[in-house]
Amino acid sequence: MEKKIVKIKVNGDWHEALVKQNMTLLEFIREELNLTGTKEACDEGECGACTLIMDGRSVNSCLVPIMEANGKEITTIEGLAKGQDLHPLQKAFIENGALQCGFCTPGMIMSSKALLDNNPKPTEAEIKGAIAGNICRCTGYNMIVEAVKMAAEPKS
Amino acid sequence: MDEGHSVIGKPTPRVDGIEKASGKAIYTNDLILPGMLHGKILRSPYPHAKIIRIDTAKAEKLKGVTAIITGQDAPKIKYGFTMAAAPESADQYLLARDKVNYIGDDVAAVAAIEEDVAQEALDLIEVDYERLPALFNIPEATKPDAPLIHEEYPGNISAKSGMEFGNVEEGFGESDYIREDRFVTQSVQHCSMETHVSVVNYETSGKVTLWTSTQSPFIIKRLLSRVLGIQEKDVRVIKPCIGGAFGGKTELLPLDVCAALLSKKSGKPVKIVYTREEEFTASRRRHPMEIVLKIGVKRDGRIMSRAAKIMLDGGAYSSLGQPAAFLTTLFLTLPYRQANIRFESYRVYTNNSPSGAMRGYGAPQVQLASEVQMDMVAEELGMDPVALRIRNGLRAGETTLSGLKMTSGSLEECVQKVATDSEWSKKYKNLQPFKGIGLSSVGFMSGSSLSPLGPFTASSSILIKANTDGTVIIFSGASEIGQGSDTVLCQIVAEELGIGMEDIKITLPDTDLTPPDTISASSRVTFMAGNAAKRAAFNLKQKLFKAVAEKLEANVNDLEARNKRIYIKGSPEKGVAFAESVAICQMSQKGMTIIGEGSYNPDPGPLDIHKGSGNYSPAYTFGAVVAEVEVDRDTGKVEVNKLSFCHDCGRVINLLGVEGQLEGAVSMGVGYAFYEDLIVKDGNTLNPGFLDYKMPTVLEIPEIKSVIVESNDPGGPFGAKESGEGAVSPVAPAILNAIYNATRIRLTDLPVTPEKLLRELEKANTISK
Structure with missing residues (x-):
């Protein structure tokens, strides 16, 4: 499968990566960025364990194709605390x-x-x-x- | 009941709360090892078939595939959960050799550089099967001419259990009222949010390290060494953070064995993650049961005789079925005084997915039968259900016919409290049509005295290392699986040593480094590991007291540890800081590390599992639930407006933890009553995903009112007992009894769906209340 470059802003930082187009946002977050706080539990959008915030809205990241997240702003659980200060x-x-x-x-x-x-x-x-x-x-x-x-x- | 405790009894936030809330807690699937490969398992598409040929040649040629294994690559050793204690229970090759016994049975496994590649390789493995006649239910499997699923088990009986005390026939003869009813429960799954995951590194030296999602690392260590035919010393099991278990992560499963064999073959670490579908079809599930229960009572409600025949659909393998068969009979001896009993249970092999242990482990099924029937009896006798429960309820000081010793609490107190709390007497029989109220009771154990590893192993041990900065580290093999046990153990140590929660760290279970603990199951951790922790802390405290007493020229018996100091009782100024006491102690022992050690092993006396006699737990709990429902006569939909429950958990160690466990148990009970049902047709699970298998969301949870009854158990740490597992059982029967109260429709099987109730409502046509 042809790979494409995506640019995604995650927890305030832009990340650029060459990815398979059939990747999900969840896979990108967990496997490319190693932000393992976001969990996978059903892989069909039924349980919400992979929820993160994309452009201000909560989404099931297991259902978001990576190309749909291109150029978007993402917040994961790791982006909530400010240093040691919890949200x-x-x-x-x-x-x-x-x-x-x-x-x-x-x-x-x-x-x-x-x-x-x-x-x-x-x-x-x-x-x-x-x-x-x-x-x-x-x-x-x-x-x-x-x-x-x-x-x-x-x-x- | 504070009694001057500093930490015990207070609502205490979890010690792992910050890691979990910040997304930093490390679960097994979060682990990445250098060079790690990803494994997938090929599963049988047939419920019962001979394996004629497996050809992996095409799969091996796929780019990125590193290793492929079949049953022939594994030692010819059968697995069974209780194999260490009862070798005859071993009936499963964790990778099938010559025959598959259910749809999902493990046939081959592949390791590749990516999960997608491993998945693609599975499709390239060619397997020729010869189909065999399959058995999908208990009547089929128990026919005299039924084919045998396992040659060694005649009649397809995987396990049987029975107990008889008194004379049941005489008891029925003395009864004023007798009835017999049949109850059926469905198949449900744990649905831990984290699926099973195993990461295994099989080193060239022959040492194997597993990071696996388990609630029993020490059992995994022993069983893996057995099935791989290697020495126990070469297996190390580390339990990372666990995303729920509920009994489903008790066993060694094929993913552990496959990851180990693939790692051995490839020379690299291998990770296998079960998909949600595999979790539903190829792990374990709660036993579906058919229960025929007969009861005889006196006019005043006294139970004179009870007899039961319980049939369990065990699925294809023994799994945890031997204990399950026994426990169904044992749990029928609670929570009532019974003059004569005869209970027998048969676990039957079928070509369905294997049934194992799940929260309550036999209790939710038989207590459904018991509690609905008690409601029927109360109705027939014209007795208030509350009064009938109190009439027969066990209390501290009593020993049951089979030998269970009640050490604290009483059913009466729980039933009274929940009745008062729900305004039972005002509501019962006084509600509007289609509104109803129902009661149910429960009794449960605080840890089993039996161990799957054999005698003398049902134990917990704890080591505590004291540091000169005033902190301590607890080395514990007990598995935190979400239930909050690490927090409880830290609280117990903090209380005993007079230090703060912030001064304590607790390790992950690691079979090389931490002292052993049998398992996090049968509601045993607070009681057993809690006792071990208390004793270890006491042992450490005595060492510190001795050193401090010498320094202060005081008597050891006059010292007290509190507020991070060790001082002479009544004179806090005459003492030293806890940190200093560790330094003094270390100096006095020429620099030796200061360690406290403690263990707990129940002393049950004689147990005869074949007769069912003996005292199988050091303590028992009581509970009661009242459900208030409203039935929509047009749709058959049931709304639970309120669930009040009361649980006697001994002395509360962590109020926040106990309430959380109880509310979680109630939620699971609501799911069992209404929504959860694995639909299996010809061995095929038709709803193996969260899309079609429904569990309660926040919208399905009724108002929950919890009352905790505190008793002081003489054997429990600070008087504590079980909470959370017992509470799952009484929910469904309370709901069924409330539905009867609302509609006069008596349901005796689960789950209650709107279709089922509507059909019954139409049948009854006219309803009078």
Whole structure:
């Protein structure tokens, strides 16, 4: 298969790479850039473990052909913390017990971030709607919803 | 119940929280070794067939292919999970030699420079099969003239188990009311978000290192050495971060063996990752069961007699089936006092995918039968279901007929609390039509005293190394699989040593470096590894106390460790910092490293697994669930408005962890009740992906109200017991009982789909409440 050059901005830095055109954005992120925080769990867009943010919207990166991501701006879970300083969502997930095995966590946090970026004070229904595409097998979700609420209303 | 604890009982964030929330936690699939190849496994398209010929010539010529193996490349040694304790249970060549026994059975494996190339190579391997008649269900497999799936197992019986105590017939004779019912449960899968992954480096020296997604590294080490015919000392298993397990990552699986053999052949490390489809079709699943349960009660509700015949569809191989057959009978002895019992179970081979262990391990199936039938009995006797449960519920101090010793808690307390919390007495029989409320109870174990490795091995050991900067490192072989056990172990050590959580590190299990721990299963880690950690910390503390006592010219017994200091009780100023105590101790021992060691091995007394007698766990838990539902009469759809549950987990070590485990268990129970169902036709799994196999999302989770009953178990670390595994069982029966309360329709099989309920509603036509 003919390879093509793509230019993608990931967590603030532009990356240029020669890639197979049948590559997915998930493969690019994990295998080309070694950003392994983004997880693969179903490879058919049903579980949300591979969620990242592309041009401000949350996407299942396993369903995004690499050429579609060309020229776009991507944020992965690794792009949230500023050095040692965690993002409010990350802190809230830890404090609320919103993660157990942690495998769905990056995707869950990225879906939540896309929500809060566009809607800083969501209702509970809006939070549930935003993470309805993310499966968590461990927590039963309640603590995740609480964590997103907490991150949305930081204590002053 | 604080009792002056600094760490125990407090909601404590996970010790691995930051790594996981920041995407930095390293799971097995995140590992890359220099020169690493990617492996794929060729699977049987037939449910039952002889392998006549395998030709790998074309595949070998494909550019990028490095190694190909078939069953002939593996030693002729059969595998079985319990092979170390019961060699006769070994029935599976992890790479098939002459015969395949289910669709998905492992036939050959390829290693290549890329996964795509390995996949392409699989298509080039030619296999000639001769099809054999296949058996897809229990009636077919148990016919007298049915072909045998494994020659050594007559009647296709993979395992059987039974227990009889008292005189069941006499018990029925003394009963005022007797009934017998049949229950059927479906096949479901763990659906850990992380699929199975194994990375193996088979060194030229003969040493093998596995990084594998497992909940039992020490079992993997032993079993891999057995099936490869090499010495145990040459196998090292390291468990990275695990993305969920739920019983599905207990066993040695073909990917471990194939990666090892491919690595040996190619001389390079090999990674194999199961796809989600392989996870559904070629790993393990929960046993589907048919349960016939007969009960006899007195008019006042006392259980006089219970008899059960349980049939398990084991699929093609023994897997964890021997213990499963036994546990179905054992779990029927909980949580009720019974005057006479006779339970028998038969695990049957079929040409379906193999069934293994999954959260609850036999309990969700038999407790569904038990709890729905209790609801039927209450109805017939005109007794409140709450009163019937309390009438028969076990409590601390009692020993069951088969010998289980209740050491703490009571079913009554759980049932009372959940009834109060859900306003049961106000709602039961007083709800609007099509609204219903249902109750269910459960009893579970806190760790099994049996080990798949044989006697004297059901143990946990912990080492703690103290550093002169006041920190300690816990060396633990217990597997954190998401359940929060690393956090619990750190809390226990922090409490015992009087230091902070921030002063403690805990290692990954590594069979070369950490002391052994049998397995993270049967709800044993908090109880068993927790006891080992407490003892190790105590052992370390005594060494530090001795050195500090000499320095302070004080009595060892007068010292206390708290707030990062060791001091004379009542006089915190008369002491030294914890860090200094380590330095003093090290000096006094000529520079020796200061280590605390502790282990725990249950002391069950005599166990006779053939009779089912004995005390199989050091402690037992109780729980109860109330479900409140609303049924849509036009669509058959059931809305669960609220689930209240109560669980007796002994003393809570980490409130955040316990609540998380319980809510997760409830979520899995909701999935079992309504959505999850592996549809298998002629051995083919028709829905092997998340698109068609449905699990609860956030939108399917009802309001959950949890009440934790704290008891103080005399044997548990700080009084703690199990949480999270027992809680999965009572959810589905509580929902079925609530549906009955709402509609008078008695469902006895899972899952409850709108189609099924609507059909029943139409059949019943008129509903009176």
